[in-house]
Amino acid sequence: MGRKLLLEHIDVPGIETFDVWRKHGGYLSVEKALKNMSPDDVVNEVKNSGLRGRGGAGFPTGMKWSFLAKPEGVPRYLLCNADESEPGTFKDRYLMEKLPHLLIEGMIVSSYALGANLSYIYIRGEYMWILEILEKAIAEAYAKGFLGKNILGSGFDLDLRVAPGGGAYICGEETALIESLEGKRGNPRMKPPFPAVKGLWGCPTVVNNVESLATVVPIINMGADEYVKIGTEKSAGTKLISACGNLVRPGVYEIEMGISVEEFIYGDEWCRGIANNKQIKALIPGGSSVPILPAHLITKLATGEDRLMSYESLSEGGFATGSMLGSGGFIVFDEDQSVVRNTWNFARFYAHESCGQCSPCREGTGWMQRVLHRIVNGQGNMRDIDLLADINKKIEGNTICPLGDAAAWPVAAAIRHFREEFEWYVNHPEEALKRNYGMLKNTPTTV
């Protein structure tokens, strides 16, 4: 069995309640931090643990924390990013649903480290039932003296609130999240200034993913020295992976960084291979925004070595032959499934979710979506493929926030590795429409 740091007690009945959580070692990290450590000690511990942000970008959490500006007399905020809307990513949902106290515990310790006295969990609007779970757990934590004034007699005060979003993917981008939390339209801000200097209400702010904040708990409990022993040199610790697609056993798994991709897909402990005895065709390892990998680059690197589940190994080879760990949304395609249709589906998603602020993203995503829609409906032509490749090059890097890149990369990668399939669609429009692509019977193929 792989080591579990986050999900260890997930199957314990009643673990979502304070008492059961406490009985299984809950809130020890708060006691340890507040009683025996200074805020800077906690920051240093997280720095030394090598924890990298679990929200997608993989930015070192300790470093982000140490950039936080600390002007006198100005409040600081910690915001938990629970907007989880990236297609293929559903790990935060599982964690919050089952282990609300783990997140709350992580937020108390992290808020203490950052000197934040008011912190928010910004949760995706569609997760309304989880909001209730969290609020219940927060009420328990208040009642037991882990939230509120003078926590455990340490003199540290913390209020924790949950704020629901209105159902926009873009509000997961940290500055759009801040705008939204301020009650405005969720348009990303231009950076600089970064949130660490000017964030919520113009005050220094840290935004972290749910899983990043939850991981602070085992780091403080076991100490950074022990934590770095787990995983690989550049990817310490464990990671939640939400595996989906045509797998025998899809689901949310906590893996030790550095297990092989092959083991994760085929191993008994994990996904147990591709369902219906099909062959794997492609993999998107880190949520819809990261490049797709063709079969021959999934379990092996271009150099022939094994590909591992880690930041560095999944991105080995750059975009030419690699991808990214991203948010851990692990999407598997079997031989029957269509990369072209999926690319259109993602393009449609990004066109729908673009905030519309900057021209390359607003216009470019809509354009790509329309061209792809024509191709999957048998109306494409050869020059469309080059046109798509060109449009995404012109979006990439020219936008305010990374949504533009996130929209461009999947299309670029699909064309890079599956150009023949695009050409097949153009050359066989009737057959392309008739095929079922491994979908349930009677699913219409016109879209």
Added chain:
Amino acid sequence: MVKVTIDGIEIEVEEGTTILNAARMIGGNVVPPAMCYYSSLEGSGGNCRTCLVEIAEGSTRDPRPMPKLMVSCSTQVQDGMVVKNKTSQRVHENRGAVTEFLLINHPLDCPVCDQAGECHLQDLSFDHGGAGSRFEEEKRTFEPIDIGNKIKLHMNRCILCYRCVKVAEQLTEKRVHGVLHRGEHAEISTYIQKAVESDFSGNMIDVCPVGALTDRTFRFKSRVWFLKPMNATRECKKCPGHATVWMFGEEIYRVTGRKDAYGEIERLDGKTAWICDDCRFETKDPKQWNIEGPRKINRHSVISQNHYEIPNPLKTNVKKSLK
């Protein structure tokens, strides 16, 4: 003071100056086009991406080039920075791409658009647009709407520069919401219908770089290049009364603020001389104005036909060093 070089021309500017403003101080064709930035509207800029430039050297301290193109309207100069605008092939390509993006859903209805002749998108297309279009899809469309009885909104023509949103936010009393919906379905909406009650809402027309917001009291009256722009002033309780009146014979066809070379309302005594809606919409009798003389009009080719000098408020003398 910090030194920055733009297209081989060196200039010294105050710390905190943006690349765009440094370029405007030099003037001429090193100035990047700016469709959304508007110096007197706080927080404007960053949206259209036409002002992208290449930073060949970041600063004296850290001369590494910046990997991405940067928006000159919102990026501050650093001492020793070397910027390429006209001289960068990458800028040329990407600005062309931005122009293409701005045009794909645009109706290209210049023949029936009041803005024609003073439209920044026309200028941009002239400089950076392609000869044909690669866009074969159906365009996204909206119905035109009246925003109050003086302003017409043609959302189809809008490039979402957010300038009118900032006008509503900063010049009028109550702001509700600027933009509805997302992505290419984003549209300017209702709050402006409220803001129209304000005395200064007409300035939305002046800041609009395209023909999305037009003056209903001037609609279809004349092409702008048939009119004679005259500087005029009047005593007004609400605003400085510092305007341009557009005349045909002895008649005033429309009234606008006085715009500089970049299409921005001029400053008067250090303040932007926004005009009020009374001056703009209700004061069309030449007797009500003190007409000073012909207006030296902005760079828009068809109006000026090269007869007028271009006023550039930021222009300073710089020594040229070809680098």
